[in-house]
Amino acid sequence: MMINSIYTHREIFLRELISNASDAIDKTYYKGLNDSSVSFEKENYFIKLSIDKDNRTLTLSDTGIGMSKEDMEENLGVIAKSGSLAFKKDNEIKDGYDIIGQFGVGFYSAFMVAENVTVLSRTQESDQGYKWESQGADGYTIEPATKETVGTDIILKIKENTEDENYDEYIEEYRIKSIIKKYSDFIRYPIKMDITQSKPKEGVEGEYEEYSEEQIINSMVPIWRKNKNELSDEDYENFYSEKHYGFDKPIKHIHVSVDGVVSYNSILYIPESIPFDYYTKEYEKGLELYSSGVLIMDKCQELLPDYFSFVKGMVDSEDLSLNISREILQHDRQLKLIAKNIKNKIKNELQNILTNEREKYDGFYNSFGRQLKFGVYSDYGNHKEDLQDLIMFYSSTEKKMVTLNEYVERMPEEQKYIYYASGESIERIEKLPQTELVSDKGYEILYFTDDIDEFAIRMINMYKEKEFRSVSSGDLGIETEEKEESADTQEENKALLDSMKDILKDKVKDVKISKRLKNHPVCLANEGDLTIEMEKILNSMPNNQDVKAEKVLEINANHEVFEKLKNALENDSDKLDLYTNLLYNQALLIEGLPISDPVEFTNNICKVMM
Numbered sequence: 167m168m169i170n171s172i173y174t175h176r177e178i179f180l181r182e183l184i185s186n187a188s189d190a191i192d193k194t195y196y197k198g199l200n201d202s203s204v205s206f207e208k209e210n211y212f213i214k215l216s217i218d219k220d221n222r223t224l225t226l227s228d229t230g231i232g233m234s235k236e237d238m239e240e241n242l243g244v245i246a247k248s249g250s251l252a253f254k255k256d257n258e259i260k261d262g263y264d265i266i267g268q269f270g271v272g273f274y275s276a277f278m279v280a281e282n283v284t285v286l287s288r289t290q291e292s293d294q295g296y297k298w299e300s301q302g303a304d305g306y307t308i309e310p311a312t313k314e315t316v317g318t319d320i321i322l323k324i325k326e327n328t329e330d331e332n333y334d335e336y337i338e339e340y341r342i343k344s345i346i347k348k349y350s351d352f353i354r355y356p357i358k359m360d361i362t363q364s365k366p367k368e369g370v371e372g373e374y375e376e377y378s379e380e381q382i383i384n385s386m387v388p389i390w391r392k393n394k395n396e397l398s399d400e401d402y403e404n405f406y407s408e409k410h411y412g413f414d415k416p417i418k419h420i421h422v423s424v425d426g427v428v429s430y431n432s433i434l435y436i437p438e439s440i441p442f443d444y445y446t447k448e449y450e451k452g453l454e455l456y457s458s459g460v461l462i463m464d465k466c467q468e469l470l471p472d473y474f475s476f477v478k479g480m481v482d483s484e485d486l487s488l489n490i491s492r493e494i495l496q497h498d499r500q501l502k503l504i505a506k507n508i509k510n511k512i513k514n515e516l517q518n519i520l521t522n523e524r525e526k527y528d529g530f531y532n533s534f535g536r537q538l539k540f541g542v543y544s545d546y547g548n549h550k551e552d553l554q555d556l557i558m559f560y561s562s563t564e565k566k567m568v569t570l571n572e573y574v575e576r577m578p579e580e581q582k583y584i585y586y587a588s589g590e591s592i593e594r595i596e597k598l599p600q601t602e603l604v605s606d607k608g609y610e611i612l613y614f615t616d617d618i619d620e621f622a623i624r625m626i627n628m629y630k631e632k633e634f635r636s637v638s639s640g641d642l643g644i645e646t647e648e649k650e651e652s653a654d655t656q657e658e659n660k661a662l663l664d665s666m667k668d669i670l671k672d673k674v675k676d677v678k679i680s681k682r683l684k685n686h687p688v689c690l691a692n693e694g695d696l697t698i699e700m701e702k703i704l705n706s707m708p709n710n711q712d713v714k715a716e717k718v719l720e721i722n723a724n725h726e727v728f729e730k731l732k733n734a735l736e737n738d739s740d741k742l743d744l745y746t747n748l749l750y751n752q753a754l755l756i757e758g759l760p761i762s763d764p765v766e767f768t769n770n771i772c773k774v775m776m
């Protein structure tokens with residue numbers, strides 16, 4: 167009952183038994199350090215798994231320290247008694263040989279899959295072996311038994327299948343092999359198993375025969391424990407693909423070894439291409455988490471902030487407070503420290519790539535830039551300090567992606583704001599009439615083509631003491647000679663502008679003479695906090711609240727059309743109505759906003775043509 171309530175995944179019984187076997191071999195190693203009569207030749211130490219399908223048994227043998235009758239009574243007979251923990255306390259454990267066991271429950275997980283467990287064991291000190299046997303609930307028996315070699319065999323009689331559970335999988339070679347790979351790949355000692363192979367039958371063409379071959383299943387040496395100097399890029403790339411982190415070739419790996427308040431090793435990868443489900447809610451972020459080389463969690467989410475969710479890799483630490491099932495973590499203080507550290511490593515590495523390998527960064531940004539901008543926006547802008555130097559936008563003058571820092575460095579002294587223009591694509595923004603004045607001044611404009619851009623920038627608010635300003639905003643902070651002039655024109659044409667405003671009613675907040683238009687007849691500008699681009703985005707969301715930006719229709723007083731308007735005001739009110747509506751709808755179209763009545767619009771064009 168206890169075991170079934172501790173563990174959520176049945177398959178971890180194998181992880182627990184293999185960890186015990188590894189601990190048992192480690193203990194021999196330690197004994198050898200203090201006792202010259204014990205020699206530790208590494209090649210003599212291994213773990214072996216054997217499957218007997220006919221008898222439904224799975225046997226796990228190790229060449230470790232073994233158990234005496236008393237050991238069996240104390241350690242296997244008493245739940246929550248850990249001989250391994252006691253050993254760890256008695257011996258000063260060092261040089262990366264860390265004993266895994268600590269709670270004294272792992273062994274019993276065998277009863278999740280076995281109806282009967284037999285342990286056959288012998289120590290170095292005695293020729294007499296002992297057999298411990300139990301069906302789980304009703305106690306156990308211990309009796310003397312013959313065992314040729316020092317070490318322990320654990321024989322599991324696998325349960326029969328039930329309606330709900332398939333236990334057969336635990337006597338299937340491929341399944342056992344894959345569980346070992348998953349959890350125990352980096353156990354230091356070889357885990358051997360007889361694997362069925364097939365070869366062409368001699369003398370008979372087209373026929374095959376099966377044979378059995380002993381193989382080592384685990385990779386043994388965790389590459390994260392190796393010295394960085396010993397590892398090539400290829401080694402890291404191989405690890406990336408072996409671990410199925412992705413099918414691409416990562417653009418960078420980060421190998422971290424920290425010895426401090428918490429000690430851990432980590433290998434992190436920045437992938438090159440976006441996983442197909444990356445921008446969906448199915449995508450699960452997280453790093454693999456190992457404790458002393460044994461896999462604890464596939465995807466530990468706490469280790470990565472959302473804005474770095476594209477990072478793949480693993481963390482191994484001996485300092486984690488695991489809970490009894492090793493499935494979740496008891497306190498997350500250590501984990502938080504590691505996560506913080508990892509976040510900074512990733513940030514610094516990205517900054518490095520940005521500075522030294524720009525082309526690589528461009529590629530990376532193309533895939534994951536949106537996520538970084540989302541990070542700036544999320545949590546009320548809490549992470550903007552970490553991210554604002556990593557984001558980029560397309561520049562009107564450089565014709566490529568640039569950082570905010572690069573923009574500000576290039577700003578002429580008299581330029582007050584960081585200008586941006588929003589739109590669906592670079593091509594469309596290039597044609598926006600609102601950009602005319604700013605471009606004319608020779609100022610650089612950042613193009614915002616992602617939905618998130620303007621929202622993210624709102625969170626940053628100021629970069630290096632410079633405010634951001636949309637080219638559509640009412641006040642561009644640009645002093646022009648025409649300014650005075652346009653104020654006069656505004657005054658002179660008050661009657662016309664008021665009439666046009668009346669015609670458009672609540673569609674616009676105002677109609678004004680434009681200070682920014684050079685060649686185009688009209689454009690929409692906006693007043694207030696909500697920009698036209700934001701209106702579009704918010705209204706395209708599922709539960710839109712039909713928000714409206716405060717729009718101002720701006721007219722170019724130097725355009726020929728303006729004369730026509732003045733004329734119409736004097737002589738023909740129907741014409742003024744027609745022209746005003748046409749111009750307003752044109753401004754909407756330029757802005758990429760929908761026209762409320764397209765049929766009326768086309769009819770109006772025909773009226774002008776006729």
Ligand SMILES: Nc1ncnc2c1ncn2[C@@H]1O[C@H](COP(=O)(O)OP(=O)(O)OP(=O)(O)O)[C@@H](O)[C@H]1O
Nearest residue numbers: 186190241248249250267268269270271272273318
């Ligand atoms: N293969 C083995 N060889 C020698 N001793 C073993 C072996 N398997 C188990 N033991 C002994 O039995 C004890 C209990 O094992 P169990 O797996 O229940 O707990 P643990 O490994 O100490 O702790 P945890 O629950 O953290 O795994 C171990 O501490 C060890 O002393």
